[in-house]
Amino acid sequence: xxxxxxxxxxxxxxxxxxxxxxxxxxxxxxxxxxxxxxxxxxxxxxxxxxxxxxxxxxxxxxxxxxxxxxxxxxxxxxxxxxxxxxxxxxxxxxxxxxxxxxxxxxxxxxxxxxxxxxxxxxxxxxxxxxxxxxxxxxxxxxxxxxxxxxxxxxxxxxxxxxxxxxxxxxxxxxxxxxxxxxxxxxxxxxxxxxxxxxxxxxxxxxxxxxxxxxxxxxxxxxxxxxxxxxxxxxxxxxxxxxxxxxxxxxxxxxxxxxxxxxxxxxxxxxxxxxxxxxxxxxxxxxxxxxxxxxxxxxxxxxxxxxxxxxxxxxxxxxxxxxxxxxxxxxxxxxxxxxxxxxxxxxxxxxxxxxxxxxxxxxxxxxxxxxxxxxxxxxxxxxxxxxxxxxxxxxxxxxxxxxxxxxxxxxxxxxxxxxxxxxxxxxxxxxxxxxxxxxxxxxxxxxxxxxxxxxxxxxxxxxxxxxxxxxxxxxxxxxxxxxxxxxxxxxxxxxxxxxxxxxxxxxxxxxxxxxxxxxxxxxxxxxxxxxxxxxxxxxxxxxxxxxxxxxxxxxxxxxxxxxxxxxxxxxxxxxxxxxxxxxxxxxxxxxxxxxxxxxxxxxxxxxxxxxxxxxxxxxxxxxxxxxxxxxxxxxxxxxxxxxxxxxxxxxxxxxxxxxxxxxxxxxxxxxxxxxxxxxxxxxxxxxxxxxxxxxxxxxxxxxxxxxxxxxxxxxxxxxxxxxxxxxxxxxxxxxxxxxxxxxxxxxxxxxxxxxxxxxxxxxxxxxxxxxxxxxxxxxxxxxxxxxxxxxxxxxxxxxxxxxxxxxxxxxxxxxxxxxxxxxxxxxxxxxxxxxxxxxxxxxxxxxxxxxxxxxxxxxxxxxxxxxxxxxxxxxxxxxxxxxxxxxxxxxxxxxxxxxxxxxxxxxxxxxxxxxxxxxxxxxxxxxxxxxxxxxxxx
Numbered sequence: 001x002x003x004x005x006x007x008x009x010x011x012x013x014x015x016x017x018x019x020x021x022x023x024x025x026x027x028x029x030x031x032x033x034x035x036x037x038x039x040x041x042x043x044x045x046x047x048x049x050x051x052x053x054x055x056x057x058x059x060x061x062x063x064x065x066x067x068x069x070x071x072x073x074x075x076x077x078x079x080x081x082x083x084x085x086x087x088x089x090x091x092x093x094x095x096x097x098x099x100x101x102x103x104x105x106x107x108x109x110x111x112x113x114x115x116x117x118x119x120x121x122x123x124x125x126x127x128x129x130x131x132x133x134x135x136x137x138x139x140x141x142x143x144x145x146x147x148x149x150x151x152x153x154x155x156x157x158x159x160x161x162x163x164x165x166x167x168x169x170x171x172x173x174x175x176x177x178x179x180x181x182x183x184x185x186x187x188x189x190x191x192x193x194x195x196x197x198x199x200x201x202x203x204x205x206x207x208x209x210x211x212x213x214x215x216x217x218x219x220x221x222x223x224x225x226x227x228x229x230x231x232x233x234x235x236x237x238x239x240x241x242x243x244x245x246x247x248x249x250x251x252x253x254x255x256x257x258x259x260x261x262x263x264x265x266x267x268x269x270x271x272x273x274x275x276x277x278x279x280x281x282x283x284x285x286x287x288x289x290x291x292x293x294x295x296x297x298x299x300x301x302x303x304x305x306x307x308x309x310x311x312x313x314x315x316x317x318x319x320x321x322x323x324x325x326x327x328x329x330x331x332x333x334x335x336x337x338x339x340x341x342x343x344x345x346x347x348x349x350x351x352x353x354x355x356x357x358x359x360x361x362x363x364x365x366x367x368x369x370x371x372x373x374x375x376x377x378x379x380x381x382x383x384x385x386x387x388x389x390x391x392x393x394x395x396x397x398x399x400x401x402x403x404x405x406x407x408x409x410x411x412x413x414x415x416x417x418x419x420x421x422x423x424x425x426x427x428x429x430x431x432x433x434x435x436x437x438x439x440x441x442x443x444x445x446x447x448x449x450x451x452x453x454x455x456x457x458x459x460x461x462x463x464x465x466x467x468x469x470x471x472x473x474x475x476x477x478x479x480x481x482x483x484x485x486x487x488x489x490x491x492x493x494x495x496x497x498x499x500x501x502x503x504x505x506x507x508x509x510x511x512x513x514x515x516x517x518x519x520x521x522x523x524x525x526x527x528x529x530x531x532x533x534x535x536x537x538x539x540x541x542x543x544x545x546x547x548x549x550x551x552x553x554x555x556x557x558x559x560x561x562x563x564x565x566x567x568x569x570x571x572x573x574x575x576x577x578x579x580x581x582x583x584x585x586x587x588x589x590x591x592x593x594x595x596x597x598x599x600x601x602x603x604x605x606x607x608x609x610x611x612x613x614x615x616x617x618x619x620x621x622x623x624x625x626x627x628x629x630x631x632x633x634x635x636x637x638x639x640x641x642x643x644x645x646x647x648x649x650x651x652x653x654x655x656x657x658x659x660x661x662x663x664x665x666x667x668x669x670x671x672x673x674x675x676x677x678x679x680x681x682x683x684x685x686x687x688x689x690x691x692x693x694x695x696x697x698x699x700x701x702x703x704x705x706x707x708x709x710x711x712x713x714x715x716x717x718x719x720x721x722x723x724x725x726x727x728x729x730x731x732x733x734x735x736x737x738x739x740x741x742x743x744x745x746x747x748x749x750x751x752x753x754x755x756x757x758x759x760x761x762x763x764x765x766x767x768x769x770x771x772x773x774x775x776x777x778x779x780x781x782x783x784x785x786x787x788x789x790x791x792x793x794x795x796x797x798x799x800x801x802x803x804x805x806x807x808x809x810x811x812x813x814x815x816x817x818x819x820x821x822x823x824x825x826x827x828x829x830x831x832x833x834x835x836x837x838x839x840x841x842x843x844x845x846x847x848x849x850x851x852x853x854x855x856x857x858x859x860x861x862x863x864x865x866x867x868x869x870x871x872x873x874x875x876x877x878x879x880x881x882x883x884x885x886x887x888x889x890x891x892x893x894x895x896x897x898x899x900x901x902x903x904x905x906x907x908x909x910x911x912x913x914x915x916x917x918x919x920x921x922x923x924x925x926x927x928x929x930x931x932x933x934x935x936x937x
Contacts, residue, residue: 002097045077098382112125135179160180161460164193166196170556177191240385259480281303300331311327311349363434413444500543512542519579519582646680698744750788797838805823825924845872845873849872
């Protein structure tokens with residue numbers, strides 16, 4: 001399942017010595033005719049009218065294959081979907097696989113087609129579901145073509161292997177398997193790294209070690225120590241993957257092959273070439289401001305994809321490529337639903353080659369560092385690599401992967417090229433020459449691969465056949481990453497430390513045990529561990545505690561569990577602390593498993609709890625501390641101060657309760673770090689059922705609850721705390737008619753909005769809607785709350801905009817500021833927690849600006865409008881989010897004529913990364929110390 005294409009290969013286990021075969025994939029070529037190809041383009045089209053099912057038309061009918069959408073229709077996948085993307089880009093899903101690694105969005109949310117205005121949110125698909133479409137299509141074709149109704153040969157009776165980039169982290173791997181389950185695949189699906197699969201395909205054609213020795217130029221009789229190194233360079237549509245293999249030869253001609261290094265995830269490939277070419281064509285189109293609107297831009301990207309494929313195909317032929325050939329592309333500007341003007345952009349073959357050579361495959365030195373400047377490759381909503389130079393990424397990989405004992409890079413002896421973007425021999429030769437220049441002229445051998453689009457599928461089938469027959473795999477290597485848990489080192493509080501639980505290269509099902517670190521676990525309480533991985537630390541061993549270094553480790557979703565006991569005797573221990581050990585392994589599906597195992601003598605037999613990945617946290621901007629040492633403000637409370645605070649919190653306290661704690665602790669509440677705030681929650685929550693003491697007490701309790709839990713996420717166990725807080729909504733208020741209580745109720749949910757899922761936000765919004773629509777003074781806090789609900793469906797957020805603009809006309813000066821702040825929050829181009837998909841379309845900003853354009857912004861009551869429209873018009877470099885150049889010009893002119901400070905205007909006129917202060921302004925008050933909100937890419 002590739003970013004650009006899918007393929008299905010198989011090996012007949014009745015004749016395992018036979019070569020793998022490719023299943024021909026029938027698919028729609030047009031609305032009435034099908035075609036059979038080896039590849040299934042990874043595109044899904046939402047047709048305006050249902051296509052005929054298989055056998056229902058007079059022509060060649062392709063299989064239905066795909067699962068039904070929420071409205072009962074079926075998307076069309078494959079060639080027709082890819083080809084029609086140039087005409088109807090907002091009805092086509094592309095690059096779904098790339099979204100599986102994008103931790104900045106909720107990958108189970110309905111996001112695709114990205115930024116589409118034609119497909120309602122209810123009909124869109126999540127990245128997981130979109131990938132399931134392609135897998136389900138392959139399953140359907142197998143059952144029709146190969147099984148033919150015979151249950152014994154049905155797809156679900158086969159041994160299935162799905163390939164993933166070697167750099168896919170555990171979260172992306174789990175989501176891939178979730179897609180497979182959604183597609184109806186059998187439970188025992190294996191995952192295999194794509195570069196490794198490509199090497200398996202090459203080995204299938206060279207089964208004898210002697211042939212491998214000959215291909216690598218190894219001398220006969222070389223000992224195991226005289227190893228050779230093979231680089232697999234895999235550049236596809238969405239990702240670039242590098243893997244390094246060592247091959248040691250025994251005197252009996254047998255070979256030992258081990259994968260020794262993989263690259264970090266590099267979201268860079270053919271899709272980026274499409275974007276760069278589209279930008280070049282856009283600049284020559286003559287459109288006003290040199291900037292197409294999102295719909296026209298998506299058409300141009302699709303056209304650029306077709307042009308790129310024509311050029312790469314020409315470069316792949318034996319005939320000479322004519323660099324003087326001119327290519328003309330139609331560029332259409334859209335106005336409403338009709339084309340208002342069509343233009344032509346021209347580019348030559350020479351210019352396209354220059355774009356490839358200078359932008360993606362430049363000649364660089366081995367020591368050249370990656371460039372971190374904004375490259376603008378964020379047009380499709382994906383966090384593409386900032387440095388587009390694939391050759392610099394290769395140099396960085398080899399510097400880190402090849403170091404020998406003497407610290408000097410070792411020689412790459414051979415290269416296996418793979419992936420559709422490397423089909424041109426021109427590019428292969430360029431990379432070989434560049435590697436040779438890094439190796440003082442020693443040119444690596446190019447291992448032959450005539451099926452760069454199919455090798456991964458063939459290799460996966462060969463690997464799967466060996467696994468099914470119990471044959472030892474030819475390639476060893478184990479896990480491509482080492483895994484670590486964050487630990488609290490009491491004697492080392494100047495930095496963050498990690499515990500290695502699974503070293504790099506650990507083989508499948510090899511259990512790693514950690515039993516002597518005096519780990520303690522509280523029973524019947526949720527526990528969470530921050531998980532990290534690294535592909536750059538081959539020397540770390542199980543149980544090693546290492547210092548966290550930014551750049552060397554990447555954070556994964558946290559692991560969590562609740563240690564519940566199974567026996568009555570054990571339950572009697574209640575919430576006692578027990579001593580535990582850790583066990584970790586990589587199972588035969590390629591997934592990390594981590595367990596806590598009791599070694600407490602009070603628990604016999606020993607009990608074990610698996611730590612689950614907290615995938616619920618994905619799509620939220622979680623705390624990721626990139627600093628090497630915690631700040632002084634994050635120090636824990638002293639035992640004495642904690643006891644005093646807990647004693648006070650365990651008693652009912654009036655509106656001044658938090659002020660009493662300030663005096664007791666000698667620190668203003670705004671300076672309380674996140675760790676203090678969350679520790680105060682438990683005793684505070686203990687008074688949840690006593691809110692009926694008085695209206696003042698309930699208002700005080702709600703106010704303190706929101707302050708302690710703001711912004712609803714960002715600390716361990718916040719999901720658990722939010723489940724507790726939700727009892728307020730479920731049970732209801734004790735004094736619902738008291739104005740102060742109702743105001744604090746709205747303020748509470750605004751403060752913790754980021755911790756509420758979509759269903760909970762909808763429930764509260766539905767309750768508040770009559771207040772919002774009634775425009776009463778009670779709506780001041782309610783409107784701020786509703787505009788902080790980023791997970792509301794887009795139609796509700798647009799409805800909220802209409803109510804907001806109507807309400808502004810009824811506000812007196814004293815109440816207007818609440819509405820203007822809420823308007824800025826609602827129109828902001830930056831999401832606090834829900835991701836890019838929650839940002840209102842530019843048309844909403846245009847509507848709001850039209851409402852205010854003719855008013856006098858110098859009036860004191862409208863003075864906050866400058867801040868509103870800085871938030872609403874901030875330049876993000878995301879085409880789907882940014883307002884049009886004409887609207888930007890009008891806003892800037894209005895703000896300048898209203899005396900807005902030019903420095904304040906800068907985020908509207910130039911791209912400026914979002915700072916913590918910007919996010920704090922959006923939040924509406926100070927954020928807890930120690931909480932870092934990471935801007936979505």
